[in-house]
Amino acid sequence: MQWLQKDPDMNVVGSHFSFATIDTEYFNVFNPAGSTFDLAAFAPDVIIHTGALTHVDHCETHPEESFHHTVESTIAALELAEKYHSKFVYISTDYIFDGEAGPYREYDATNPLSVYGKHKLQAEEIIREKTDDHLILRITNVYGDEVRGKNFIAFLARSAQTGEERTLRLPVDQYATPINARDIAKFVCQLIKDDKQGTYHLASDEYLNRVELAKKVLDYFPSSRMKIEAALSCELGQAAPRPLKGGLKTDKIKNEYPELKFTTVEDYLEERYGI
Numbered sequence: 001m002q003w004l005q006k007d008p009d010m011n012v013v014g015s016h017f018s019f020a021t022i023d024t025e026y027f028n029v030f031n032p033a034g035s036t037f038d039l040a041a042f043a044p045d046v047i048i049h050t051g052a053l054t055h056v057d058h059c060e061t062h063p064e065e066s067f068h069h070t071v072e073s074t075i076a077a078l079e080l081a082e083k084y085h086s087k088f089v090y091i092s093t094d095y096i097f098d099g100e101a102g103p104y105r106e107y108d109a110t111n112p113l114s115v116y117g118k119h120k121l122q123a124e125e126i127i128r129e130k131t132d133d134h135l136i137l138r139i140t141n142v143y144g145d146e147v148r149g150k151n152f153i154a155f156l157a158r159s160a161q162t163g164e165e166r167t168l169r170l171p172v173d174q175y176a177t178p179i180n181a182r183d184i185a186k187f188v189c190q191l192i193k194d195d196k197q198g199t200y201h202l203a204s205d206e207y208l209n210r211v212e213l214a215k216k217v218l219d220y221f222p223s224s225r226m227k228i229e230a231a232l233s234c235e236l237g238q239a240a241p242r243p244l245k246g247g248l249k250t251d252k253i254k255n256e257y258p259e260l261k262f263t264t265v266e267d268y269l270e271e272r273y274g275i
């Protein structure tokens with residue numbers, strides 16, 4: 001959101017629900033009138049809906065809660081988009097695929113394995129039914145600077161820097177295409193400015209399993225005391241099944257924007273932690 005706000009051609013207001021930050025307004029998509037942000041006065045040209053229940057294992061054991069936060073929140077946000085004649089941008093995921101044959105293209109057959117994936121796909125389908133003026137942007141393994149530092153790379157870098165001594169058991173068979181949040185913002189801005197519609201995959205060209213990704217980060221911090229132990233997903237007892245060969249292909253957006261590039265994990269580490 002901070003990157004979107006830096007775009008001089010856009011007037012962007014970010015919202016929070018439970019986690020306030022200095023640059024966001026409180027907004028509950030189920031109760032716009034009870035929110036501190038006056039959406040009607042702002043009259044948005046575009047609504048970017050990121051609301052969802054994103055704890056994948058929790059979703060598996062709490063499907064009703066997942067449905068509410070992921071599917072019903074999308075329906076509520078779509079109603080607002082209809083009311084204010086706004087373009088609707090939705091952030092989706094590679095968890096709508098089964099991971100038998102990733103990385104995936106936009107038109108590949110979907111087959112979500114988890115409750116989270118099913119609800120994200122259901123939300124996509126509702127959007128396509130309700131409005132042509134939408135963008136569905138699928139992403140996976142997001143990293144980058146964020147206040148809570150809760151993404152995998154931020155967590156690893158923090159642990160490595162503080163000298164924490166810990167062994168992490170990570171799935172060696174879960175592959176994805178990590179993406180820097182700043183690249184998402186860059187492409188979102190471009191697609192909106194060009195008034196594009198439809199589904200796009202956003203991803204780097206790196207295809208890494210969790211162990212490879214963690215090693216890439218920890219190698220950057222030679223004094224790290226974190227250790228990695230490779231495990232198979234079936235040994236980890238995760239409540240929700242994961243798409244193993246997940247990840248996303250980006251031929252479509254690269255063909256439309258050959259000049260725009262996706263950055264790599266190393267680019268990020270160099271920029272963020274390099275001397």
Ligand SMILES: NC(=O)c1ccc[n+]([C@@H]2O[C@H](COP(=O)([O-])OP(=O)(O)OC[C@H]3O[C@@H](n4cnc5c(N)ncnc54)[C@H](OP(=O)(O)O)[C@@H]3O)[C@@H](O)[C@H]2O)c1
Pocket residue numbers: 015016017018019020027028029030049050051052053054055069073091092093094120139140141142
């Ligand atoms: N991170 C990834 O690697 C990844 C990968 C694929 C797809 N995605 C998608 O990207 C989106 C953002 O995910 P994230 O990783 O940033 O997780 P997150 O922090 O859990 O994002 C969910 C967002 O929804 C907001 N929200 C929840 N209920 C709301 C409500 N009733 N009204 C308004 N806002 C509400 C939350 O606000 P508060 O935080 O203030 O509660 C939060 O900003 C999700 O749609 C997710 O499915 C993420």
